[in-house]
Amino acid sequence: MHGTELAELSTFLAVARHRSFKQAAVERGVAASAISHTIRSLEERVGVRLFHRTTRSVSLTEAGARFLSELHPAFGQIEKALDSLNSFRGTPFGTVRINVPNSIAPFVLHDVMGPLLKQNPGLHLDIVATDRLVDIVEGGFDAGIRFGERLMQDMIAVHIKPTLRFSVVGSPDYLAGRKTPVMPADLREHACIRYRYPSGAIYNWQFEKNGEAVDVEVNGPVTLDDQELMVEAALQGCGLAYVWDNRVMRHLASGALIRCLDDWCAPDDGLFLYYPSRRYLSAGLRALIDMLKTG
Numbered sequence: 001m002h003g004t005e006l007a008e009l010s011t012f013l014a015v016a017r018h019r020s021f022k023q024a025a026v027e028r029g030v031a032a033s034a035i036s037h038t039i040r041s042l043e044e045r046v047g048v049r050l051f052h053r054t055t056r057s058v059s060l061t062e063a064g065a066r067f068l069s070e071l072h073p074a075f076g077q078i079e080k081a082l083d084s085l086n087s088f089r090g091t092p093f094g095t096v097r098i099n100v101p102n103s104i105a106p107f108v109l110h111d112v113m114g115p116l117l118k119q120n121p122g123l124h125l126d127i128v129a130t131d132r133l134v135d136i137v138e139g140g141f142d143a144g145i146r147f148g149e150r151l152m153q154d155m156i157a158v159h160i161k162p163t164l165r166f167s168v169v170g171s172p173d174y175l176a177g178r179k180t181p182v183m184p185a186d187l188r189e190h191a192c193i194r195y196r197y198p199s200g201a202i203y204n205w206q207f208e209k210n211g212e213a214v215d216v217e218v219n220g221p222v223t224l225d226d227q228e229l230m231v232e233a234a235l236q237g238c239g240l241a242y243v244w245d246n247r248v249m250r251h252l253a254s255g256a257l258i259r260c261l262d263d264w265c266a267p268d269d270g271l272f273l274y275y276p277s278r279r280y281l282s283a284g285l286r287a288l289i290d291m292l293k294t295g
Contacts, residue, residue: 008038010028010075011024011035011039012071013140014035015035015039016068017138017139019058021035048061048067091122091123092286093284094122094123095124095284096143096285098143098144098145099139101130101146104145105129107164107246108292112291123287128141131198135152137276143285145160151272155274155276156275160292164267166205168205168259168260169257169258169259170239172256191220191221193224194218194224195230197225220240235251240260
């Protein structure tokens with residue numbers, strides 16, 4: 001098999017995973033027009049149409065679906081064979097592609113990327129940070145990072161650090177003249193800065209104390225989909241924000257923000273890296289897991 005043919009097959013797999021020429025181009029680091037040209041060349045060479053294309057969607061033809069089912073395991077074996085060469089090297093090499101929630105990515109990857117790449121100079125990290133729920137198999141990821149309650153089925157999960165917690169915070173100006181909440185139910189009397197998931201759903205604030213768990217559906221004048229903006233809104237006195245504690249440490253230290261309901265904000269120790277049970281664990285992914293378990 002020539003190198004051009006191998007590149008065509010890799011491109012076919014990327015388009016089939018994403019059902020998108022644009023997303024396949026992002027994954028492979030090339031222009032969308034190059035992806036289109038490669039697929040067209042492959043179809044001309046094999047004499048069969050592999051994709052249905054419209055201006056809005058890309059889907060596999062019957063021939064394309066059968067080709068994918070036979071090609072995907074073969075490429076898995078190629079990746080496994082290449083990774084086995086790590087036993088003859090001092091360090092892992094190749095690309096590790098992971099998905100991590102954008103809201104916690106800086107805290108999970110803090111002091112991880114630099115040391116990992118320094119110890120493994122042949123390794124390449126491809127990290128996609130998004131709060132959107134992603135199917136890591138369909139997205140072509142080696143692994144994902146989530147909290148335990150949101151793990152997908154049929155996955156191998158490895159507990160990793162750090163331990164994170166939420167905090168309810170407000171500015172002194174906002175809290176002046178208002179009764180500071182001491183119970184989660186008190187939040188119904190406050191303006192709260194709400195978080196909206198990429199799906200459009202609004203996040204309920206979750207609390208726990210002495211084994212009692214409470215969910216509160218809050219209301220307020222601002223709804224945002226980014227925690228940095230939520231912190232900024234709290235600093236400007238728009239209301240109380242429920243954000244990761246790590247995001248507001250410096251504002252708490254300076255007095256620009258004040259904690260509320262601190263005894264109801266329990267640490268969440270349920271952070272996991274997960275990957276498909278049918279996928280072999282590459283040397284690069286093993287190195288990343290080891291770093292995240294001790295980080």
